[in-house]
Amino acid sequence: xxxxxxxEMTRDAGQFMSRIIWLPRVLYVALPYFYIAAxxxxxxxxxxxxxxxxILPHYFLFAAACLHMGVFVYRKRHRR
Numbered sequence: 001x002x003x004x005x006x007x008e009m010t011r012d013a014g015q016f017m018s019r020i021i022w023l024p025r026v027l028y029v030a031l032p033y034f035y036i037a038a039x040x041x042x043x044x045x046x047x048x049x050x051x052x053x054x055i056l057p058h059y060f061l062f063a064a065a066c067l068h069m070g071v072f073v074y075r076k077r078h079r080r
Contacts, residue, residue, distance in 0.1 A: 032077070035070030039063045 023031070042063035049056050 032074040039066030
């Protein structure tokens with residue numbers, strides 16, 4: 001059975017997204033702390049924005065995403 005071009009591209013993209021990424025041990029251990037630090041830094045940066053600019057909601061979304069990912073990765077690794 002022949003797959004169309006679209007099906008082949010979708011299959012190849014799925015294989016690319018599901019591959020395992022190997023990180024050095026130091027980066028692997030530091031990753032949740034980096035996410036949390038980036039989230040706290042972005043949240044603190046919103047305090048210094050004096051007016052309601054278009055960037056403020058993006059800072060909040062970025063901060064929330066980083067904090068969520070940091071806590072998620074930390075809890076996933078330290079599960080009993």
